[in-house]
Amino acid sequence: MVPIMALLFDPVLGIALSALPFFLGILLIIPRSINDVNWSEVIPLSALSGLAILVGQNFLLSSSSENIKIIMGCFIVFIAILLLRNWKYTGKRNMFTSGVVGSSTGLVTGSLGIPGGPIMVMYFLSESKQPQVQRANILMTGFINTTIFILGFIYHGIFEQKVILQSGILVPFFIAGLFLGQYLFVVIPTKWFLKACSGMLIFIGLIVVIV
Numbered sequence: 001m002v003p004i005m006a007l008l009f010d011p012v013l014g015i016a017l018s019a020l021p022f023f024l025g026i027l028l029i030i031p032r033s034i035n036d037v038n039w040s041e042v043i044p045l046s047a048l049s050g051l052a053i054l055v056g057q058n059f060l061l062s063s064s065s066e067n068i069k070i071i072m073g074c075f076i077v078f079i080a081i082l083l084l085r086n087w088k089y090t091g092k093r094n095m096f097t098s099g100v101v102g103s104s105t106g107l108v109t110g111s112l113g114i115p116g117g118p119i120m121v122m123y124f125l126s127e128s129k130q131p132q133v134q135r136a137n138i139l140m141t142g143f144i145n146t147t148i149f150i151l152g153f154i155y156h157g158i159f160e161q162k163v164i165l166q167s168g169i170l171v172p173f174f175i176a177g178l179f180l181g182q183y184l185f186v187v188i189p190t191k192w193f194l195k196a197c198s199g200m201l202i203f204i205g206l207i208v209v210i211v
Contacts, residue, residue, distance in 0.1 A: 056110020
């Protein structure tokens with residue numbers, strides 16, 4: 001959603017319009033997963049990620065629109081290629097690796113406005129834990145990151161009344177898309193789903209860079 005909004009509007013405005021619907025959407029589904037969260041992993045990763053988000057926002061708000069679009073598009077294509085290759089992290093998992101992932105996730109989220117952070121998602125999915133725990137960790141970290149991101153934008157005065165009203169219009173469509181995505185994830189084979197999502201991400205990323 002963020003790359004599309006960045007194409008239609010100025011990147012900062014597009015990101016602001018996307019953030020509130022994402023926050024409300026994830027708020028609806030997170031109560032069902034909260035009991036499965038592995039807090040020993042989520043808390044340190046989210047803490048460092050949150051700090052990095054606030055640092056990254058300074059880059060986002062001070063850089064030119066063209067630079068943001070190019071970096072965003074290149075990053076999306078890079079992540080999509082990793083997903084297509086089914087890349088997984090196979091190294092050690094400790095406080096250091098969580099710190100690196102958290103900091104990287106926060107910098108990407110703060111500087112490009114991509115909620116949740118694909119880096120964090122791949123890190124959690126690489127862990128040999130039950131799918132519901134992986135999903136809960138991803139949702140909770142994404143929720144915390146988005147909350148901090150929105151608070152940062154509020155501090156910088158991005159969320160004016162007009163932006164909030166425009167963002168509110170998008171909420172029903174985003175929530176509908178969210179539940180549709182959840183349904184498709186269940187009924188479509190995982191490999192097909194990942195390939196379709198990755199292909200769409202590559203297409204969107206290239207469009208963001210070119211346009």
